[in-house]
Amino acid sequence: MTGTAGTVGETASVFLQSGSGQGATEGAPLADTVGRLLGFGSNMGPGETLIAAFIGAFFIGNLMLAMTGVAGPWAKRKITAAFTDRIAVNRVGPFGLLIIVADAVRLLSKELVVPDGVDRPAWDIAPILMAGSALLGFAVIPMGNGIQLADPETGLVYVFAVSSLASLGLVAAGYASNNKYSLLGGLRSIAQNIAYEIPLVITAASVVIFAGTLQLSGIVAAQTEPLVTILGVSIPAWYAFVNPFAFVLFMAANLAEVGRNPFDIPEAPTEIVAGYQTEYSSVYFVLMYLGEFLHIFLGGAIIATLFLGGPAGPVLPGIVWFIIKIWAVFLFTQWMRSAIPRVRIDQLIEIGWKGMLVLSFANLVLTAVIVGLIA
């Protein structure tokens, strides 16, 4: 968690010295744009910056929550149905889209059951932590068309740091629920997240070697160069094309990070009955669920930024491309969920520590050697 992020920060800063920083603009790009729209002028005071930043955050937060709202009650059902030869929701509204409203009303109007003996502050904080940590991560993601709330130099480290806060939420939910299934789920999730966060971050570090910066806008900018031109179509130097091995590793580790098949063991409905979620109902359940989907989207956003050129793409505006890429990753997780069996906890740990970790380090060293030889 924070410990891992710290290690990566150090590792990355070593590489940074050889890189050139790329010098993207400091500060809060979206807040500046909002400030201009509100007529605050180019030199905003602290109060004006705060207002503009809040409006920007409100916009990004709502965009992501709206996407989650579409994904959770509707898209997930439709996608899974398509994979499993079914139709899914089609009665409420066109294509069943109004199920989103119906489900929201249904879930929010349910009774919030607080079981006996739950560890109260922790039990309440956990869902908020899970949803909040994912939302925080979106603050530094460049989404194209100048939509980026903040662009710190250590953007990548920040994203990993806040997104791994979710593990804290998981273990708090599992432990505080006073339910043995939840406890098992919490323990499993912590074991899984530790085992897979390291390969995730190490693989991301190999991208940092290429880009020479931890700043997300810098990483996106580094991918705009054409890699090769075939028949007049230039293929950009997205890191998914430059280093497909790292891309595959990252996708796999990301599946574990967001807890989807084959790595959905913290929930494992048929074994430990949804694990840490078991005792949550009503609004807390919604928050849990939102948190999960936000994490899938955040994972997609990180993948898009690190490997798929961020918002880059022809014809359509950047933000549209960005959302398409996020949804593509979401589709991938749903595909895995429909088709791949779940591994066992000991196998998962084995794959994580003996397989992924070794591969990710090999990838890092090889990348360093190659970049060192070329540069």
Added chain:
Amino acid sequence: MSLEDPQDQRGAQDRELVGVTEEGVDYDALEDLLGEKVIGRESHVNAEAFVIRPDEVQDTLFALRDEAGFDHCSCLTAQEYEDRYESIYHLKKYDDPTQEVGVVVPTSKRAPRSQTAEPVYRTADWHEREAYDLIGIDYDEHPDLRRILLPETWQGHPMGMDYNQDQPQVVTFESHTNPLAEDHKGEESDTMFINIGPHHPATHGVLHLKTVLDGEQVADVKPDIGYLHRCEEQMAQQGKYRKEIMPYPDRWDYSSAGILNEWAYARAAEDLADIDVPEYAQVVRTMSAELSRMAGHMLAVGTFALDVYGDFTAIFQYAFRDREKILNLLEDLTGQRLMFNYLRLGGLAWDLPEPREEYFDTVRDFLDELPQNVEEYHDLISSNEIFQIRCVDTGVLEPDVAKSYGATGPVARGSGIDYDLRRDDPYGYYPELDWDVITEDGCDNYARVLCRLQEVEQSARIIEQCVDLLEDWPEEDREIQSNVPRTLRPDEDAEIYRAVEAAKGELGIYIRSDGTDKPARFKIRSPCFSNLQTLPELSEGEYIPDLVASLGSLDIILGEVDR
């Protein structure tokens, strides 16, 4: 569970087995073997039975198992007469189930005590608990003689003769044992007690597993059954043979395997009352039974995938898609999708639906698509690498252990036991058809799934041949029902134990007639009941996910376990 050493069962095979002749079992030789232990001899319709003293049960059974090779304790029937209690052990051989023998153990009315058979056949553990629970016979030296189907606070033994039906069974919540009361903290290690079920996504119904976990590993698991007990035996005893019992079997194994269950009753009752079944009806029975088996296996494979994969995945839906087609075929045939009630004693309820050609075409279309669909299952399930690391070498059931527990069906065949009543104890039209018994030597969860998938293909072969036969059947010979008296009264004191190969294994029925039009004792030998008993063997020491997978691979239907 008994911790005693499993007896060496292989030793028996090296020696010449007593009582084996060309024509079947030589009961006189067996009587000589048992010597003075035999105090009487009974003739059941299916086999001879020896009456022995209640304190010589183990000696007798050991002798029969080790010297005469009766390695399959198929069933234990307990019943109460006016003057005595009686336990009947129905013994068979896995190599040749037509070789049967009964061991009758009468016990006195005042103190019904009998020696346990658990050290000989481990399956006797649960069977004797059931006999104690419902009839009230005490089994001495039984390792764990508790109620099994009824709650532990139940008063009286409901299938006993002096049971008062009007006695109130109200007990306070406090008087139930609290499964959480036990402290599971050991000196060395911390274990955790956890109730899996009765409401849990992986228990396939209402099964309760009292599980002790050591971290993620299963230290101990005790299945607790009876949540779906519906007095099926009692209800069957109150129905007339001819038509009032047939609807009940559909409710035992309700995974669309109803016709197989009906056949179990039909076979036992027809043999008891000496009723012939026309050949044409046998072919239709065979076809419909195999459709039922396919539907049952599809459900088994689909839900097993659900247990291993974790969510409603493609395989589950594909299995249901194919099952749906089978259900449509069965609906056309029987008018029902779940509770078929299609078989009658001596025949069938009605002939194939008209127009016959159209029906045959639908069946053929389904059979034509099937190989492709089975290939799809193999792509998604058996050749999936993650599935293999999850299922290969997990939930191992050694053949000896399986035999001792009386495991049958795909569970036994997945452990390499070549035992299929359709071939070994022929009935219906099976002997005339060309098909294979599938066995897999893996002994693990993977082998059991492979077995089911291949059995689906074999069932398709059988159905195809049946359709060919039915298509060419001359119209004037389409006899679906033989002459059966309006009121069936089998001979007084006739007893029979007959089994068929149901979707889950050997489904046996014991009927004792008392000369009236209703059975005096109707006992169901459920394959799931015996198969579920192996669960602790499969899962102790393994991880929770393997426990869930093993449970899924046993393919239990709680309606049949609890009856």
